[in-house]
Amino acid sequence: MTGAFVADVHRCANQRRARSNLVYLFAGTYGLQALLAYRLGRWLLHARRKWHLWPLLPVCWPLYFLLSRYARVVFDIRLDLSADIGPGFYIGHFGGISVTRCAIGANCSVGPLTQIAAGLKGQGPTIGDRVWIGAHANIVGPYRIGSGATVAAGAVLRHDIPEGALCIGNPARVVVRNYDNRMILAL
């Protein structure tokens, strides 16, 4: 979990080259603060199974509660613990982001007002590595997004997205089969 958070910070520092100072980076990036709460919560879920870490739990659960509530109330970034987010997750802007009940690979990034959640049947989406998800995107339901795919802003997913594709529109359709999103991911 620590390694995952370090990867988040590195990813964030890559995105914003102007802010080299770590304190500036943490204070100016709302997503990093929300991710800190999320990683702490995931680590606590992991620590529940290790008996030698049990003394930490009564201290850290209230801390997690405060941090996550802070990110939720002040920045409206909801990263639920039921989501499985890989290392190097990047949240560029605050606001209306809710990530619940899904599996996200490494080095993904999401925009503001994005919904990633389970559908009515309770199955969440599975998202591969290096996926760029734009603002106002709606990924609700058991859809699979291949590695290196790009979901444009405002897309509403109704089908699976193959690897490396670019999809736009409502309902989302694939417009480019092999779209190179390394530029916008800034990897």
Add this chain to the structure above:
Amino acid sequence: MTPNRGEGMQSQFVADARFYRSLTGADRSGSRFLAWTLLSNKGLWLLTFHRIAYFCRQQRNRCSPTWWLARLCRIVGTFFSVTFCRSELSADCEITGVAYLPNGGYFMCGARSIGTGSLVHDHCIFGDAVAEGREGRPKIGRNVWIGPNCIIAGSLTVGDGATVLPGSFVTFSIPPGAVAKGNPAVITLRTFDNSALRRSLTVVQDVASDPP
């Protein structure tokens, strides 16, 4: 002396408040007092914070106390525009005249400029594009009406008097006076007078479903 300093900036604040009062004024179930307009409109706070941040960008002399005061105001203004107004407005966005920014929040603006008399609703996002050849930031013209849930991305110009219907995703330039709608957007009407729309804050669901 830049025009946006001192008394000019104060009169700009008053002009903003008057414009907001004209939209949410006494005849529209609001109050005729400017102070009440300021208290009841988050968008006016956002516009005020933006004016301060834009003024701070012009400060170049680091030795002057104005620079430090401006910097402090800018940090506080950014914090409050995120927590209270729930919006992000890039400091280099050029709002020369009066413009209506939403009270509802979630207005992420990376536009290069917003023209006089434009009316923007909440949950709108103006920013960079994904596709090649379109990287850049949009320019919003004068007297534009933009509905809620809109995304305007790329180096494009929304012409004067254009109308963007709710929930559109605009990736190309809109000619003056046209109506765009849909995700991705298409132009449904070439000539449309949106002055009736801009006079109040009511959201019309679909004004151009049957083009004549």
